Amino acid sequence: MADQDTIISDHQTIEDGVVVKVEGEIDLIRSPQLRKELIELLNADLDRMVIDLSHVTFMDSSGVATLVEALQIQRRNNKKLILCGLQQKVKSIFEISRLDMVFIITEDTASAAQA
Protein backbone atom coordinates (compact mmCIF):
# COMPACT_ATOMS: atom_id res chain seq x y z
CA MET A 1 0.00 0.00 0.00
CA ALA A 2 1.35 3.41 -0.91
CA ASP A 3 2.31 5.57 2.01
CA GLN A 4 1.67 8.88 0.28
CA ASP A 5 -2.03 8.25 -0.33
CA THR A 6 -4.75 10.09 1.47
CA ILE A 7 -5.86 8.28 4.60
CA ILE A 8 -9.09 10.21 5.06
CA SER A 9 -11.14 9.11 2.06
CA ASP A 10 -14.14 11.30 2.68
CA HIS A 11 -15.42 13.94 5.05
CA GLN A 12 -18.93 15.25 5.44
CA THR A 13 -20.08 18.30 7.28
CA ILE A 14 -22.69 17.76 9.99
CA GLU A 15 -24.56 20.32 12.08
CA ASP A 16 -21.82 20.84 14.66
CA GLY A 17 -18.76 19.44 12.98
CA VAL A 18 -17.54 16.84 10.56
CA VAL A 19 -17.57 13.10 9.92
CA VAL A 20 -14.33 11.79 8.46
CA LYS A 21 -13.96 8.34 6.94
CA VAL A 22 -10.60 6.64 7.37
CA GLU A 23 -9.60 3.68 5.19
CA GLY A 24 -7.06 0.88 5.09
CA GLU A 25 -4.33 -0.14 7.51
CA ILE A 26 -3.17 2.47 10.00
CA ASP A 27 0.34 1.55 10.98
CA LEU A 28 3.81 3.01 11.37
CA ILE A 29 3.92 3.90 7.67
CA ARG A 30 0.52 5.59 7.38
CA SER A 31 -0.01 7.12 10.81
CA PRO A 32 2.04 10.28 10.11
CA GLN A 33 -0.16 11.05 7.09
CA LEU A 34 -3.32 10.46 9.13
CA ARG A 35 -1.97 12.76 11.83
CA LYS A 36 -1.31 15.49 9.26
CA GLU A 37 -4.81 15.22 7.79
CA LEU A 38 -6.53 15.16 11.19
CA ILE A 39 -4.56 18.15 12.49
CA GLU A 40 -5.54 20.16 9.40
CA LEU A 41 -9.21 19.42 10.05
CA LEU A 42 -8.94 20.08 13.79
CA ASN A 43 -7.52 23.51 13.03
CA ALA A 44 -11.00 24.37 11.77
CA ASP A 45 -12.15 24.46 15.43
CA LEU A 46 -14.89 21.83 15.10
CA ASP A 47 -17.29 21.26 17.97
CA ARG A 48 -17.55 17.60 17.00
CA MET A 49 -15.24 15.38 15.02
CA VAL A 50 -16.56 11.91 14.22
CA ILE A 51 -13.97 9.46 12.91
CA ASP A 52 -15.56 6.60 11.00
CA LEU A 53 -13.20 3.61 11.27
CA SER A 54 -15.51 1.07 9.65
CA HIS A 55 -13.15 0.69 6.66
CA VAL A 56 -10.00 0.37 8.77
CA THR A 57 -8.76 -3.23 8.67
CA PHE A 58 -5.74 -2.91 10.95
CA MET A 59 -4.46 -0.40 13.48
CA ASP A 60 -1.31 -0.52 15.56
CA SER A 61 -0.18 1.60 18.50
CA SER A 62 1.07 4.37 16.21
CA GLY A 63 -2.47 4.73 14.84
CA VAL A 64 -3.90 4.74 18.34
CA ALA A 65 -1.33 7.36 19.38
CA THR A 66 -2.50 9.57 16.50
CA LEU A 67 -6.11 9.31 17.66
CA VAL A 68 -5.14 9.98 21.29
CA GLU A 69 -3.37 13.14 20.16
CA ALA A 70 -6.46 14.24 18.24
CA LEU A 71 -8.62 13.52 21.29
CA GLN A 72 -6.34 15.61 23.48
CA ILE A 73 -6.55 18.54 21.06
CA GLN A 74 -10.34 18.37 21.05
CA ARG A 75 -10.56 18.05 24.83
CA ARG A 76 -8.21 20.99 25.37
CA ASN A 77 -10.61 23.07 23.30
CA ASN A 78 -13.65 21.64 25.08
CA LYS A 79 -14.76 19.89 21.89
CA LYS A 80 -15.77 16.31 21.14
CA LEU A 81 -14.05 13.52 19.27
CA ILE A 82 -16.00 10.31 18.66
CA LEU A 83 -14.89 7.06 17.06
CA CYS A 84 -17.42 4.85 15.32
CA GLY A 85 -17.82 1.66 13.31
CA LEU A 86 -14.77 -0.17 14.65
CA GLN A 87 -14.28 -3.69 13.31
CA GLN A 88 -13.63 -6.13 16.16
CA LYS A 89 -10.00 -6.64 15.20
CA VAL A 90 -9.49 -2.88 15.45
CA LYS A 91 -11.61 -2.52 18.58
CA SER A 92 -9.35 -5.06 20.26
CA ILE A 93 -6.38 -2.68 20.48
CA PHE A 94 -8.55 -0.12 22.27
CA GLU A 95 -9.80 -2.76 24.69
CA ILE A 96 -6.34 -4.20 25.42
CA SER A 97 -4.95 -0.72 26.06
CA ARG A 98 -8.11 0.25 28.01
CA LEU A 99 -8.66 3.21 25.72
CA ASP A 100 -12.20 2.03 25.06
CA MET A 101 -12.89 3.66 28.43
CA VAL A 102 -11.29 6.92 27.32
CA PHE A 103 -12.74 7.47 23.85
CA ILE A 104 -16.42 7.82 23.07
CA ILE A 105 -16.98 4.85 20.74
CA THR A 106 -20.28 4.28 18.95
CA GLU A 107 -21.66 1.73 16.53
CA ASP A 108 -22.17 4.02 13.57
CA THR A 109 -22.07 7.59 12.33
CA ALA A 110 -25.74 8.20 13.14
CA SER A 111 -25.24 7.43 16.84
CA ALA A 112 -21.92 9.30 16.83
CA ALA A 113 -23.70 12.45 15.70
CA GLN A 114 -25.87 12.24 18.84
CA ALA A 115 -23.20 11.12 21.36
Place this chain on the structure above:
Amino acid sequence: MSDRPDIEIRMVSQPRYVCAVRRAIEALADSQGMSKQDAADLALAISEAMTNVIKHGYDGQIDRPINIQVSPINPNGRKGLKIVIEDECEQVDLSQIQSRPLDEVRPGGLGIHLIERIMDQVQYAHRQSGQGMRLTMCKFIDAQKTVSER
Protein backbone atom coordinates in the same frame (compact mmCIF):
# COMPACT_ATOMS: atom_id res chain seq x y z
CA MET B 1 11.36 -29.23 18.81
CA SER B 2 14.64 -28.89 16.99
CA ASP B 3 16.45 -25.57 17.03
CA ARG B 4 15.70 -25.05 13.35
CA PRO B 5 12.50 -22.98 12.88
CA ASP B 6 9.84 -24.10 10.41
CA ILE B 7 9.74 -20.62 8.89
CA GLU B 8 12.46 -18.00 8.86
CA ILE B 9 12.17 -14.50 7.43
CA ARG B 10 15.24 -12.31 7.05
CA MET B 11 14.50 -8.69 6.31
CA VAL B 12 15.94 -5.22 6.67
CA SER B 13 14.43 -2.75 9.11
CA GLN B 14 12.24 -1.10 6.47
CA PRO B 15 8.84 -0.25 7.98
CA ARG B 16 7.14 -1.05 4.66
CA TYR B 17 7.92 -4.73 5.14
CA VAL B 18 6.27 -5.06 8.54
CA CYS B 19 2.79 -5.46 7.05
CA ALA B 20 3.90 -8.42 4.91
CA VAL B 21 5.30 -10.25 7.94
CA ARG B 22 2.27 -9.65 10.14
CA ARG B 23 -0.10 -10.77 7.38
CA ALA B 24 1.92 -13.95 6.82
CA ILE B 25 1.93 -14.82 10.52
CA GLU B 26 -1.79 -14.05 10.85
CA ALA B 27 -2.50 -16.39 7.94
CA LEU B 28 -0.30 -19.08 9.46
CA ALA B 29 -2.01 -18.75 12.85
CA ASP B 30 -5.38 -19.03 11.14
CA SER B 31 -4.29 -22.17 9.31
CA GLN B 32 -3.13 -23.68 12.59
CA GLY B 33 -6.61 -23.37 14.07
CA MET B 34 -6.23 -20.14 16.04
CA SER B 35 -9.42 -18.09 16.27
CA LYS B 36 -9.68 -15.15 13.86
CA GLN B 37 -9.49 -12.65 16.71
CA ASP B 38 -6.48 -14.32 18.36
CA ALA B 39 -4.73 -14.50 15.00
CA ALA B 40 -5.43 -10.79 14.45
CA ASP B 41 -4.15 -9.96 17.94
CA LEU B 42 -1.06 -12.07 17.29
CA ALA B 43 -0.42 -10.09 14.10
CA LEU B 44 -0.71 -6.89 16.14
CA ALA B 45 1.82 -8.14 18.70
CA ILE B 46 4.29 -9.10 15.95
CA SER B 47 3.81 -5.71 14.33
CA GLU B 48 4.46 -3.93 17.64
CA ALA B 49 7.58 -5.99 18.32
CA MET B 50 9.02 -5.23 14.88
CA THR B 51 8.10 -1.57 15.19
CA ASN B 52 9.95 -1.40 18.51
CA VAL B 53 13.08 -2.83 16.89
CA ILE B 54 12.91 -0.35 14.01
CA LYS B 55 11.96 2.75 16.00
CA HIS B 56 13.85 2.26 19.23
CA GLY B 57 16.47 -0.41 18.55
CA TYR B 58 17.65 0.91 15.20
CA ASP B 59 16.47 4.50 15.71
CA GLY B 60 14.67 4.46 12.37
CA GLN B 61 17.53 3.12 10.26
CA ILE B 62 15.99 1.13 7.41
CA ASP B 63 18.86 -1.12 6.37
CA ARG B 64 19.59 -3.11 9.54
CA PRO B 65 18.86 -6.82 9.88
CA ILE B 66 15.80 -8.35 11.52
CA ASN B 67 15.34 -12.09 11.66
CA ILE B 68 11.92 -13.61 12.38
CA GLN B 69 11.55 -17.31 13.14
CA VAL B 70 8.20 -19.03 13.46
CA SER B 71 7.48 -22.59 14.58
CA PRO B 72 4.40 -24.51 15.64
CA ILE B 73 4.79 -25.79 19.20
CA ASN B 74 2.94 -28.40 21.19
CA PRO B 75 4.21 -28.48 24.80
CA ASN B 76 2.14 -30.81 26.99
CA GLY B 77 -0.34 -31.19 24.17
CA ARG B 78 -1.03 -27.47 24.00
CA LYS B 79 -0.82 -26.25 20.41
CA GLY B 80 0.52 -22.85 19.61
CA LEU B 81 3.06 -20.77 17.76
CA LYS B 82 6.50 -19.68 18.87
CA ILE B 83 7.89 -16.53 17.30
CA VAL B 84 11.47 -15.36 17.78
CA ILE B 85 12.58 -11.91 16.65
CA GLU B 86 16.32 -11.21 16.61
CA ASP B 87 18.13 -8.00 15.79
CA GLU B 88 21.56 -6.47 16.00
CA CYS B 89 20.54 -3.49 18.11
CA GLU B 90 22.58 -2.27 21.02
CA GLN B 91 21.79 -4.49 23.99
CA VAL B 92 19.68 -2.79 26.63
CA ASP B 93 19.19 -3.49 30.33
CA LEU B 94 16.43 -6.11 30.35
CA SER B 95 14.91 -4.66 33.52
CA GLN B 96 14.20 -1.44 31.63
CA ILE B 97 11.89 -3.14 29.14
CA GLN B 98 8.57 -2.36 30.80
CA SER B 99 5.16 -1.16 29.76
CA ARG B 100 4.01 2.22 30.99
CA PRO B 101 1.04 2.78 33.32
CA LEU B 102 -2.18 2.81 31.31
CA ASP B 103 -3.80 5.47 33.47
CA GLU B 104 -1.56 8.00 31.73
CA VAL B 105 -3.62 8.85 28.67
CA ARG B 106 -1.02 10.06 26.23
CA PRO B 107 0.19 9.14 22.74
CA GLY B 108 2.78 6.38 22.48
CA GLY B 109 4.38 3.80 24.71
CA LEU B 110 1.75 1.07 24.33
CA GLY B 111 3.74 -1.44 22.30
CA ILE B 112 5.20 -3.48 25.17
CA HIS B 113 1.87 -3.56 26.97
CA LEU B 114 0.13 -4.87 23.86
CA ILE B 115 2.76 -7.57 23.34
CA GLU B 116 2.57 -8.71 26.96
CA ARG B 117 -1.22 -8.77 27.01
CA ILE B 118 -1.64 -10.58 23.71
CA MET B 119 1.09 -13.19 23.98
CA ASP B 120 1.01 -16.05 26.51
CA GLN B 121 4.78 -16.05 26.99
CA VAL B 122 7.22 -13.20 26.39
CA GLN B 123 10.94 -13.29 27.06
CA TYR B 124 13.53 -10.67 26.18
CA ALA B 125 17.17 -11.73 26.15
CA HIS B 126 20.59 -10.60 25.00
CA ARG B 127 21.83 -12.65 22.05
CA GLN B 128 24.78 -14.80 22.93
CA SER B 129 26.83 -13.27 20.14
CA GLY B 130 27.14 -10.21 22.36
CA GLN B 131 25.31 -8.07 19.85
CA GLY B 132 21.57 -7.65 19.54
CA MET B 133 18.41 -8.64 21.32
CA ARG B 134 16.18 -11.69 21.09
CA LEU B 135 12.46 -11.57 21.79
CA THR B 136 10.82 -14.97 22.18
CA MET B 137 7.03 -15.05 22.24
CA CYS B 138 4.48 -17.86 22.35
CA LYS B 139 0.78 -17.83 21.77
CA PHE B 140 -1.30 -20.90 22.41
CA ILE B 141 -4.47 -21.94 20.67
CA ASP B 142 -7.54 -22.01 22.85
CA ALA B 143 -8.67 -25.61 22.43
CA GLN B 144 -12.35 -24.84 23.05
CA LYS B 145 -12.39 -22.04 20.53
CA THR B 146 -10.69 -24.31 18.01
CA VAL B 147 -13.31 -27.01 18.42
CA SER B 148 -16.28 -24.64 18.30
CA GLU B 149 -15.08 -22.86 15.18
CA ARG B 150 -14.37 -25.98 13.15
